[in-house]
Amino acid sequence: MQDRIVDDPTSLTGSDGPLVRLERVSYTAGDTPILTDLWLDIASGPPTILLGPNGAGKSTLLKLLMGLVAPTEGNLEARRVLGGRLPRMAFVFQRPVMLKRSAAANVAYALRAAGRSTSGNAIRDLLDRVALDHLRDRPARRLSAGEQQRLALARALAREPDLLLLDEPTASLDPTATKAVEDIVANVAREGVKVVIATHDMGQARRLGGDVVLVVGGRIAERSATEDFFKRPSTEAARRFLAGDLVLST
Amino acid sequence: MRLSFLATLALALVPIGAASVGAQETSIVVASTTSTEDSGLFKHILPLFQAKTGIDVKVVAQGTGQALDTARRGDADVVFVHAKALEEKFVADGYGVARFDVMYNDFILIGPKGDPAKVTGGKDVVVALKAIAATKSPFVSRGDKSGTHSAELKLWTVAALDPQKDKPDWYREIGQGMGAALNTAGAMGAYVLSDRATWISFKNKDSLEIAVEGDTRLFNQYGIILVDPKKHPHVKAKPGQAFIDWVLSAEGQNAIRSYRIDGQQLFFPNSEQAQRKKAG
Amino acid sequence: MQVNGSTRIVDVGSALDLVLSGDPTLLRIVGLSLTVTVTATLAAAAIGIPFGAFVATSRFRGRSAIIVMLNALMGLPPVVVGLALFLALSRSGPLGGFGLLFTPSAMIIAQTLLILPIIAALTRQAIEDLWLEYAHELTAMQIGPIGRIMTLVYEGRFALATILLAGFGRAAAEVGAVMIVGGNIDGFTRVMTTTIALETSKGNLELAIGLGIVLIALVMVINAATWALRAWADRHAG
Numbered sequence: 213m214q215d216r217i218v219d220d221p222t223s224l225t226g227s228d229g230p231l232v233r234l235e236r237v238s239y240t241a242g243d244t245p246i247l248t249d250l251w252l253d254i255a256s257g258p259p260t261i262l263l264g265p266n267g268a269g270k271s272t273l274l275k276l277l278m279g280l281v282a283p284t285e286g287n288l289e290a291r292r293v294l295g296g297r298l299p300r301m302a303f304v305f306q307r308p309v310m311l312k313r314s315a316a317a318n319v320a321y322a323l324r325a326a327g328r329s330t331s332g333n334a335i336r337d338l339l340d341r342v343a344l345d346h347l348r349d350r351p352a353r354r355l356s357a358g359e360q361q362r363l364a365l366a367r368a369l370a371r372e373p374d375l376l377l378l379d380e381p382t383a384s385l386d387p388t389a390t391k392a393v394e395d396i397v398a399n400v401a402r403e404g405v406k407v408v409i410a411t412h413d414m415g416q417a418r419r420l421g422g423d424v425v426l427v428v429g430g431r432i433a434e435r436s437a438t439e440d441f442f443k444r445p446s447t448e449a450a451r452r453f454l455a456g457d458l459v460l461s462t
Numbered sequence: 463m464r465l466s467f468l469a470t471l472a473l474a475l476v477p478i479g480a481a482s483v484g485a486q487e488t489s490i491v492v493a494s495t496t497s498t499e500d501s502g503l504f505k506h507i508l509p510l511f512q513a514k515t516g517i518d519v520k521v522v523a524q525g526t527g528q529a530l531d532t533a534r535r536g537d538a539d540v541v542f543v544h545a546k547a548l549e550e551k552f553v554a555d556g557y558g559v560a561r562f563d564v565m566y567n568d569f570i571l572i573g574p575k576g577d578p579a580k581v582t583g584g585k586d587v588v589v590a591l592k593a594i595a596a597t598k599s600p601f602v603s604r605g606d607k608s609g610t611h612s613a614e615l616k617l618w619t620v621a622a623l624d625p626q627k628d629k630p631d632w633y634r635e636i637g638q639g640m641g642a643a644l645n646t647a648g649a650m651g652a653y654v655l656s657d658r659a660t661w662i663s664f665k666n667k668d669s670l671e672i673a674v675e676g677d678t679r680l681f682n683q684y685g686i687i688l689v690d691p692k693k694h695p696h697v698k699a700k701p702g703q704a705f706i707d708w709v710l711s712a713e714g715q716n717a718i719r720s721y722r723i724d725g726q727q728l729f730f731p732n733s734e735q736a737q738r739k740k741a742g
Numbered sequence: 743m744q745v746n747g748s749t750r751i752v753d754v755g756s757a758l759d760l761v762l763s764g765d766p767t768l769l770r771i772v773g774l775s776l777t778v779t780v781t782a783t784l785a786a787a788a789i790g791i792p793f794g795a796f797v798a799t800s801r802f803r804g805r806s807a808i809i810v811m812l813n814a815l816m817g818l819p820p821v822v823v824g825l826a827l828f829l830a831l832s833r834s835g836p837l838g839g840f841g842l843l844f845t846p847s848a849m850i851i852a853q854t855l856l857i858l859p860i861i862a863a864l865t866r867q868a869i870e871d872l873w874l875e876y877a878h879e880l881t882a883m884q885i886g887p888i889g890r891i892m893t894l895v896y897e898g899r900f901a902l903a904t905i906l907l908a909g910f911g912r913a914a915a916e917v918g919a920v921m922i923v924g925g926n927i928d929g930f931t932r933v934m935t936t937t938i939a940l941e942t943s944k945g946n947l948e949l950a951i952g953l954g955i956v957l958i959a960l961v962m963v964i965n966a967a968t969w970a971l972r973a974w975a976d977r978h979a980g
Contacts, residue, residue, distance in 0.1 A: 302882070305882075309875055309878075311893070311897060312897050321893075322883060325885055367883070496943070500943065500944050520844065520927040520928075522925035522927055536834055537832050537833050537834075537843050638943070640943075641945060645942070645943065645945060663944065665945040667945070
């Protein structure tokens with residue numbers, strides 16, 4: 213699944229460079245263009261928010277970054293992080309699929325998949341980080357939507373990711389559950405994990421964002437620091453999006 | 463979970479191996495007829511033989527034609543059937559070592575109590591068959607190339623009729639065993655030719671009764687043959703021959719004679735040894 | 743129940759007495775039936791589940807042909823399986839050297855062949871549905887082809903249990919194939935269905951009905967057990 217990542221130690225080296233770089237990337241499903249001509253660097257630092265209306269291509273962009281789909285055109289390069297390895301990535305879906313076993317066993321499965329120890333301590337640490345240790349023996353599919361999303365986060369963290377990709381993780385959650393997820397994401401970001409999160413919730417973008425990438429109609433309409441994006445949007449598309457207009461293309 | 467699954471699987475495979483090993487013990491396969499098996503004769507005599515020799519006899523009960531065919535393929539060690547002409551051909555073709563008379567019983571013509579052909583109580587089976595054909599009364603034929611079937615066909619020939627070829631409405635070939643033929647005849651109110659042993663042990667007699675018996679042409683001779691090891695080298699000739707010797711001996715013949723249902727003797731031993739003994 | 747167009751009634755009560763008396767011959771027949779069918783079901787599961795799961799989660803040339811074939815073979819006529827196996831296992835056949843004809847092993851092989859397509863085809867369907875649901879999640883966790891088959895089989899364990907049960911039911915109820923390759927040898931290869939056929943032909947309808955009741959009861963008990971397992975799982979394993 214990493215075959216699209218250019219394994220070239222001379223490219224994109226240096227600690228200030230991006231973790232992942234997209235050059236001229238397009239993605240077409242059949243005859244329908246989903247993403248067109250993207251140039252995008254994802255560097256370490258505070259979370260990057262992918263903002264945009266439904267159907268703009270945010271999910272597909274995340275899947276491209278994860279390597280779940282391959283670009284139809286262009287290049288996607290991953291930088292080697294400290295220690296000379298490629299960045300580890302993890303993905304949390306809008307509706308994560310829980311394995312039919314206990315919460316603890318779901319985490320253990322993710323640890324095993326990542327080739328890491330499945331000791332009781334390792335499992336407890338991860339469940340503690342998402343405040344689920346008291347439900348460790350509960351069948352995962354019996355958990356509430358918010359608890360399932362947190363368990364999905366614990367599974368993602370089991371990979372010890374350098375880059376954590378989240379696809380609308382709170383879209384189907386109530387405000388309390390949303391806050392619990394956002395708190396965990398903020399903590400993870402503070403620990404140095406690069407977070408990229410797709411959302412159409414502008415409040416969430418404000419609360420979490422280091423910078424915002426506005427995706428409209430399969431193209432990147434604007435990219436700027438969160439504060440600038442909301443106070444001084446530099447493109448017409450961004451202004452109309454913030455005004456609540458239906459923005460279908462740039 | 464995964465481990466226990468593998469363990470279960472391993473356990474499950476054990477009986478397969480065990481069963482194959484079990485088949486290699488001193489046991490022989492006897493291809494015989496449904497009439498002998500259904501009558502219960504083997505249940506009566508085989509334990510006596512096994513107690514004496516330790517040899518386990520496995521009986522595959524088929525029609526005589528099929529039993530001979532099973533033996534021809536080498537899937538049985540001994541054949542024990544009742545169609546003398548077919549048996550002699552089997553030996554002549556080199557599949558069997560030699561054929562011996564074992565015992566006989568007789569065929570009887572069974573009919574519905576209503577007796578539409580008005581044959582019940584007669585002593586001439588050929589006359590009865592002609593009457594059945596003339597009145598177009600239903601008749602069930604085994605139609606399975608069994609000994610009983612070939613005996614039936616021979617009787618039709620004597621009666622100068624050929625319902626198997628003409629296929630009249632009243633003649634029903636069912637292609638099944640004796641018991642099934644009796645069940646069908648009972649259900650249809652039809653006549654049927656049966657061996658006496660199956661008839662006596664048959665539990666569902668119901669609306670059926672004996673129509674014709676005692677005709678000498680209804681004589682039913684059983685023979686036994688060892689499958690020739692020269693044709694099929696894996697044939698268990700020694701235990702197979704031991705079984706044949708025992709069946710033909712005074713002991714085996716007495717065992718056959720002593721088998722009774724409701725006080726009626728089903729089979730009448732007539733091996734050469736028994737005959738000689740009687741004579742001497 | 744009316745039999746043979748006459749007024750005779752089969753006494754189901756005395757049929758049950760026969761069964762409940764625990765007659766050793768009867769117990770041996772029931773025992774052999776279970777041994778043969780359980781073994782055949784497990785053997786078919788050991789081959790059919792991994793194969794079905796592989797077809798469900800892989801893309802390769804000829805895949806559609808395999809699926810069509812598996813679905814078609816689900817309706818395999820038992821007598822044809824029995825006859826083909828009979829010819830193969832006969833001393834004059836290609837596998838005659840093993841001496842398996844007229845043994846319980848031959849019956850196990852026949853039942854395995856009979857239900858293997860059922861288990862493989864139904865597994866393929868069940869696992870493919872699961873794969874649609876899990877594909878992205880498992881790919882994101884970088885689970886390989888073997889790992890995902892094992893994961894999906896475990897995740898689908900209750901659906902698969904029902905599939906095994908369907909296979910078990912078909913194998914247990916089958917008479918044509920085991921009659922041909924087993925030979926219905928008293929005390930050796932005589933199972934419930936062949937005994938029912940035999941006793942019916944002997945006009946011994948009480949015993950036949952009694953055994954029929956045992957057979958139906960067995961299948962019902964196993965169905966109930968699986969249903970209970972599912973219900974339990976729904977409550978506990980989610």
